[in-house]
Amino acid sequence: MPRIDLRAHIWTADLVYTGFGAPMRAGGVAVVGEHVAQTGPLQDLRRAYPDAPIEHKGRYLGIPPVNAHTHLDLSAVPRYQGAYVGFVRHVIQHTRRGARGLEAARRGMAELQSHRAAAFGDIVTREEVMRWLLTESPLPGVAYWEVIAPDPTKAAEVFREVRARIERWRALERPGGVRVGLSPHAPHTVSAPLLKRLAEYARLEGLPMQIHAAESPAELEYFQRGTGPLAAFLREVTGLSHPAPGMTPVAYLAELGVLEARPTLVHAVQVTEADVRILAEAGVRVVSCPRSNAGLEVGRFPWGLYGKYGVEVALGTDSRASSPDLDVRAEAQALLEAGLEPRGVFRALTRGGYRALGLAAPRLVRGTPVRQVEFW
């Protein structure tokens, strides 16, 4: 039988986050055998365990990370770099060739696990992927069913169909497993009456919701003036042309009442200060995908503004179609390299992710098994 080392060790890192309060500099955890014995400032741990060796574990030690936004079924699509409308064409092209499905989603899940994500938020477009995630996913999270339906005359019909699916799938949810969520794709790909109905349904049923919004400058131009490359693209593929709402995508969602369902907004790069105030007042959380944003040339996520208004931010990788891999820690790494404040970055990587998905964030306390302590 292997002998367990019962001497105390003190583990520390540049930043330690136990899930309580703010991430600590000069913090640590005392480990005895296979469990955490104590957490707190390094000086307290040294006093409690004067003979324990101190091991520096790297840049971060604490609760494990969450990938709050991905598209596992796009894992077989090659990465696109370039402006947003070109990216959408790229995804449509590969979708038509049959690149999306269960096999790609399984590959994506294996990748999430290899990067040690503790939970995930996935946008799902295939019935078989939804069923697989609900019944077999090895990780907890939310599977958001994606709805793309820009024609307002179809709103009632699409709504009935979506509701029937969600009701069927909810019966498959397992305790501690994946929950069913809803993702109206974006404010420009779902008609206003359908957006309203889906949001109301999500609010009444307590369904988690994610919406891609305020991602690209083209989206902002489309909403404010009805012009630009996204406006032209939408006219081309849908044959529909709507008058421009004359406001930002966030203001539009607020006006429709969609924010009352407290969706999580994905990207939310192209926002004004007034938009961020609206999101803060609505209690909306946002997911940032920094490497996808850089690759699709959509601009820089305004971390300072979100911090100013206390909006909870999570991190996601987006899909393999716009990101080099599904390692959400690499998103954090990119932000640290860009000079962002590490405490905010690690909080977004961990607690922000659990919050965005509506999951309880774990906490490192006396008795936590050491295998649940993440460091790198």
Ligand SMILES: [Zn+2]
């Ligand atoms: Zn996405």
